[in-house]
Amino acid sequence: MHALEESWRVLKPGGSLVDIRPYLGNMRLELLTEGQPSLAGLVDDSGLIPDHEAVEHTLAAGLERGLFEKEDERFFDYEYLWESPEGLKDYVDENWCSRRLQKSLFKRLKKMAGEVEAESRVRIRDERIIARYKKLVE
Amino acid sequence: MSEPIRDPEGREARYLEEVGQLGGKRVLEIGCGDGRMTWLYGYDAEIVAGIDVDHYELRAANYDRPKDLPAPTMFALAEAERMPFSSANFDAVVFAWSY
Numbered sequence: 062m063h064a065l066e067e068s069w070r071v072l073k074p075g076g077s078l079v080d081i082r083p084y085l086g087n088m089r090l091e092l093l094t095e096g097q098p099s100l101a102g103l104v105d106d107s108g109l110i111p112d113h114e115a116v117e118h119t120l121a122a123g124l125e126r127g128l129f130e131k132e133d134e135r136f137f138d139y140e141y142l143w144e145s146p147e148g149l150k151d152y153v154d155e156n157w158c159s160r161r162l163q164k165s166l167f168k169r170l171k172k173m174a175g176e177v178e179a180e181s182r183v184r185i186r187d188e189r190i191i192a193r194y195k196k197l198v199e
Numbered sequence: 200m201s202e203p204i205r206d207p208e209g210r211e212a213r214y215l216e217e218v219g220q221l222g223g224k225r226v227l228e229i230g231c232g233d234g235r236m237t238w239l240y241g242y243d244a245e246i247v248a249g250i251d252v253d254h255y256e257l258r259a260a261n262y263d264r265p266k267d268l269p270a271p272t273m274f275a276l277a278e279a280e281r282m283p284f285s286s287a288n289f290d291a292v293v294f295a296w297s298y
Contacts, residue, residue: 063279063280064229064294067280068229068279068294070282070286070287071284071287071292072289072290072292073288073289073290074287076290077219077220077224078292078294079215079218079221079291079294080296081211081214081296082294082296083296133218135217137210137211137214138210139205139210141204141205142204142205143203143204144201148201149201152201152203189211191215191218192218193219
């Protein structure tokens with residue numbers, strides 16, 4: 062809650078708070094072959110649920126206290142592209158802490174990539190939420 | 200390490216513009232990291248301030264700052280709970296959650 066209160070403090074009257082973040086539960090791993098996606102499966106992002114719930118709780122508390130009111134909210138797809146399954150694996154090993162690329166899922170992706178003759182790429186597509194809140198006078 | 204191509208259709212920038220409405224504004228970005236998102240809206244903002252708790256990321260942001268960015272831009276090591284800015288200083292605050 063403190064971060065939200067601090068944001069309220071540094072904002073001018075009527076200023077905007079913009080919240081942008083991943084929305085959980087629909088992180089699709091796909092093989093793109095000649096532009097056509099084939100779903101390998103869903104990446105396990107359940108490790109992010111505690112952070113996600115904390116943000117939701119903080120924002121809800123800010124609305125309840127009359128610090129902000131919601132003006133707009135939308136969802137959009139966000140994509141990451143790699144040239145190969147190995148490229149994805151390297152990136153995941155280096156960067157992911159709370160998401161998990163299941164071994165069985167990666168194995169399925171490798172098998173799919175091995176079965177296509179045309180050039181293919183790897184795509185992860187997740188959902189993002191963006192919302193704008195207006196600062197209210199307390 | 201294999202860096203991916205991110206958001207090839209530029210949806211994030213489009214939604215930041217449409218929903219965030221940051222053009223011409225004094226913007227504070229909380230959790231700016233290496234500035235990846237900052238560069239998406241920074242060309243239209245009046246000024247941009249970014250804070251993060253990771254000084255390696257902030258160093259990258261300063262290093263990668265586009266030379267043609269018109270808005271005055273500064274990055275600072277700071278926590279969202281105690282920000283080194285005076286009250287009523289910004290038109291918009293962007294929470295760039297990176298979990």
